Amino acid sequence: xxxxxxxxxxxxxxxxxxxxxxxxxxxxxxxxxxxxxxxxxxxxxxxxxxxxxxxxxxxxxxxxxxxxxxxxxxxxxxxxxxxxxxxxxxxxxxxxxxxxxxxxxxxxxxxxxxxxxxxxxxxxxxxxxxxxxxxxxxxxxxxxxxxxxxxxxxxxxxxxxxxxxxxxxxxxxxxxxxxxxxxxxxxxxxxxxxxxxxxxxxxxxxxxxxxxxxxxxxxxxxxxxxxxxxxxxxxxxxxxxxxxxxxxxxxxxxxxxxxxxxxxxxxxxxxxxxxxxxxxxxx
Numbered sequence: 579x580x581x582x583x584x585x586x587x588x589x590x591x592x593x594x595x596x597x598x599x600x601x602x603x604x605x606x607x608x609x610x611x612x613x614x615x616x617x618x619x620x621x622x623x624x625x626x627x628x629x630x631x632x633x634x635x636x637x638x639x640x641x642x643x644x645x646x647x648x649x650x651x652x653x654x655x656x657x658x659x660x661x662x663x664x665x666x667x668x669x670x671x672x673x674x675x676x677x678x679x680x681x682x683x684x685x686x687x688x689x690x691x692x693x694x695x696x697x698x699x700x701x702x703x704x705x706x707x708x709x710x711x712x713x714x715x716x717x718x719x720x721x722x723x724x725x726x727x728x729x730x731x732x733x734x735x736x737x738x739x740x741x742x743x744x745x746x747x748x749x750x751x752x753x754x755x756x757x758x759x760x761x762x763x764x765x766x767x768x769x770x771x772x773x774x775x776x777x778x779x780x781x782x783x784x785x786x787x788x789x790x791x792x793x794x795x796x797x798x799x800x801x802x803x804x805x806x807x808x809x810x811x812x813x814x815x816x817x818x819x820x821x822x823x824x825x826x827x828x829x830x831x832x833x834x835x836x837x838x839x840x841x842x843x844x845x846x847x848x849x850x851x852x853x854x855x856x857x858x859x860x861x
Contacts, residue, residue, distance in 0.1 A: 582665040582726070583663065583665055586663040586665060586724075586726050587641050587642065587663055590641065590642050590661050590663055590724065591642050593613035593614070593616045593644075594613045596613070596616060596642065596644060596659070596661065597609075597611045597612060597613045597616060599661065599722060599724060600646075600659055600722060603722060604720075610648065611646055611648065611659075615646055615647045615648070616644045616646055616659075617645045618643075618644055619643045619644055619645050619658065620643070621640035621641065621642065621643040622638070622639050638677060638678055638681060640660050640661075640662065640678055640721075641660075641661055641662050642660065642661040642663075643658065643659070643660045643661075644659050644660075645657070645658055645659075645717070646658075646659050656717045657717060657718050657719075657720060658682060658717050658718065658719045658720070659719075659720050659721075659722070660675075660678060660679075660682075660719065660720070660721040660722070661721070661722050661723075661724055662675060662678075662721060662722070662723045662724070663724050663726060664723060664724070664725045664726065664727070665725075665727055666727055667725070667727060667729065667731060667732065667733050668723075668733060669733045669734065670733075670740075671723050671733060671734075672734050672735065672736055672737050672740060673737070673740070675721040675723065676737065678719075678721055679719045682719045683716055683719060686716050687709065687710055687716070688709075690709070690710060690711070691709030691710065694709070694710075694711060695709070699711065756779075757779055757780060757783055757787055758787050758790050758791055758794075760774075760779070761774065761780075761791050761795065761797075761810075762791065762794050762795055765797065771814070772814075772818065774810070774811070774814055775811050775814045775815050775818070776811065777811070780809075780811050780814070781809050781810070781811055782807050782808075783807055783808060783809075783810045784806065784807045785805060785806055785807060785808065788801050788808060788810065788813075789801070798817070799813040799814070799817065800813065800816075828849060828851070828859070829859050831849055832845055832849060832856060832859045832860065833859075833860075835848060835849070836860060842857060
């Protein structure tokens with residue numbers, strides 16, 4: 579390690595400087611991360627890769643790694659914050675940081691698995707095979723790259739900028755993965771799902787991404803024949819309109835049977851809905 583790297587590493591290891599860097603870049607200078615709430619962590623990230631013939635140990639050492647405790651609504655939120663110092667431009671920094679973060683998440687899972695197995699805490703076969711309980715939560719890992727050079731940083735700032743001459747069919751899986759996961763995450767919450775109708779992220783979604791969304795959530799968003807992408811905002815509006823029309827028709831059927839003297843149980847059976855749904859409609 580060169581003298582400049584040593585000096586910058588020591589400088590950023592100081593809690594006040596470390597907190598200032600994250601407060602500046604994450605919170606626009608607002609003092610959210612407090613130096614006294616930072617604790618030093620082992621910067622070594624290790625992964626053991628096994629195959630049929632070999633056991634390979636991958637070891638990466640970060641510049642600085644600290645755990646942070648934030649107070650949100652009187653609850654403690656834990657973050658793992660890392661800093662990578664560069665005195666020279668590093669053209670693969672995005673990949674380097676991704677590896678650090680992935681190894682740390684793997685370490686968190688391994689530590690939880692070790693604890694659960696020692697205490698016999700798994701409740702079913704899925705948790706046992708995963709080594710991770712349904713209720714387990716990971717601590718978010720955020721890595722900040724700080725460049726101490728005088729020349730303008732002209733290296734990629736994200737993985738997408740590192741790709742070149744890639745088939746657009748493949749690129750959509752990289753660029754649209756976030757759209758797919760965001761939709762899936764809110765698909766069972768009608769309120770949150772409705773908000774996506776006004777989310778510009780979904781104004782242009784590739785047909786393959788829509789296919790994954792439909793398969794995983796049962797959304798049934800239509801992709802017109804010959805189209806490579808669609809405006810999912812419009813598709814969601816149409817689905818909502820269809821849902822409203824279906825709901826109106828269902829309500830009419832429920833009231834019609836109710837007026838004929840049918841019991842709520844009979845109505846539920848004939849309309850193929852739950853008793854609770856019948857009661858909600860008739861309220």
